Amino acid sequence: MWQTDVLQEKVLETLDRQTDIYQYSLRSMAPHPNTDYVVLRSWRNDASKGFSVLVCVSVDQADSPALAAVRGVVLESHYLLESCGTGRSRLTHICRVDLK
Template structure:
């Protein structure tokens, strides 16, 4: 079952995840997916895991490296992920920009500044506007410390797609990581990725499940399992 709100088709809450889908009117057939989840970790640790520790939460991750550092909070990054046979592995080249220790307000002015800066290539203005609007809708009247990560595919002279791999395109990938206090955070991920070689029907039926599984893996990577003997206090 699902409900609609502000253009979003919501599929409700399942396993503590909220999943929604939105069609965009920019001429590209792929829509925008949104997934939210609470994680037992502060925003800065989650941001670091997204940027530098993908191997801990993405079972399909093969390898990745920074091609060029543009400034302290922006770099160009290339990586490869496995695909289910018989499809070839996917290669990505993205510009990734992030901000830490920001205070979210209710009118979204700071988000607009973050999401439009240092992103010269790759996503349409309508896609970015939709992403910004989605972030704004997650806020309330309280100010909360947060981190933001924005990823978009670009062309780069030093990017080399290995032979037999398929180059995928990240049209939009936005992470908003809000502190909920007591070491907890709410993570909202907006995703619009063209993996190439898939039908529109596949994206409609399968991509949402892939996104929720990825967010679940990210959450579970912070779960600390105590395997030692119990102690009495």
């Protein structure tokens, strides 16, 4: 895992080949409590244009047990990965999160 603050993560439900409901929890620095999130995430690839997109937004998943003390809300999260030539890419991330 490249992100050391991730405590747990799991796919709760796969909706199709490019969409799932995903839950993860993040460690917070004291005195803040650890936070978990349940998001609907969907991704698209267009190899001919050289980009990939990942979009996430929080969903209410009543049967998902809390992994941390607080459930945060991802209002919007967009990742755009663009190819910039051989071995190079550009990543743009736009995100609004309510940490509670």
